[in-house]
Amino acid sequence: MAAAVHCLSSCLALPSKLSNLSLNGPSTSSATHSTSTHFTSLSFSASLSHNFFSRGYFSLSPVQRPTRRSVVCEVATTKKPDSAEKRARQAEKRRIYHKSRKSEIKTRMKKVLEALDVLKKKPDATPEEVLSIEKLIGEAYSIIDKAVKVGTLHRNTGARRKSRLARRKKAVEIHHGWYTPNPEVSA
Numbered sequence: 001m002a003a004a005v006h007c008l009s010s011c012l013a014l015p016s017k018l019s020n021l022s023l024n025g026p027s028t029s030s031a032t033h034s035t036s037t038h039f040t041s042l043s044f045s046a047s048l049s050h051n052f053f054s055r056g057y058f059s060l061s062p063v064q065r066p067t068r069r070s071v072v073c074e075v076a077t078t079k080k081p082d083s084a085e086k087r088a089r090q091a092e093k094r095r096i097y098h099k100s101r102k103s104e105i106k107t108r109m110k111k112v113l114e115a116l117d118v119l120k121k122k123p124d125a126t127p128e129e130v131l132s133i134e135k136l137i138g139e140a141y142s143i144i145d146k147a148v149k150v151g152t153l154h155r156n157t158g159a160r161r162k163s164r165l166a167r168r169k170k171a172v173e174i175h176h177g178w179y180t181p182n183p184e185v186s187a
Contacts, residue, residue: 101143101152105161108140112165120172127178130169137165 115133119125141162148158173179 098152101147101150105140105143105147105153108136108143109161109165112136112140113168116168116172120175125176127176130173130178133169137169140165 112133115136119129119133122129144153144158144161147153148155153161170179174181
């Protein structure tokens with residue numbers, strides 16, 4: 001609507017701007033154009049006013065266009081993602097991965113320690129029962145070694161946990177008399 005008002009105001013000012021305009025055809029004095037018609041000068045006068053527009057010679061009306069369906073596309077910025085945000089995403093992904101690994105290690109160690117406690121409290125235990133526990137210990141060692149390799153655990157932490165399992169197994173074997181440690185030889 002504002003554009004129509006602007007156009008109307010500029011059209012109303014048109015006669016005053018074109019008051020000196022004249023249109024002349026080719027001159028008749030030329031020998032080559034003897035058959036050409038002579039145009040009378042056309043000029044606008046300042047007396048042309050709003051009456052010209054109000055009599056219907058010129059009218060402005062809003063044009064009704066058929067509705068078009070258009071697709072609106074949003075342009076993504078070409079800005080690089082913030083490196084701090086990327087680092088945060090990576091850290092979160094690693095945290096979840098490491099958390100599951102550590103949880104698995106704790107679960108495996110707990111199973112081994114509970115099995116060793118049950119075996120230690122059992123009065124009529126046989127040395128063959130240690131074989132099933134050694135299998136659990138081997139699985140725990142494997143998980144611990146993989147966690148150290150990936151970087152979930154520090155190598156000293158992995159070694160300490162493996163040592164804890166081995167010491168507990170040796171304590172059960174000593175308790176039942178299946179293993180006798182060698183006396184340390186002093187020099």
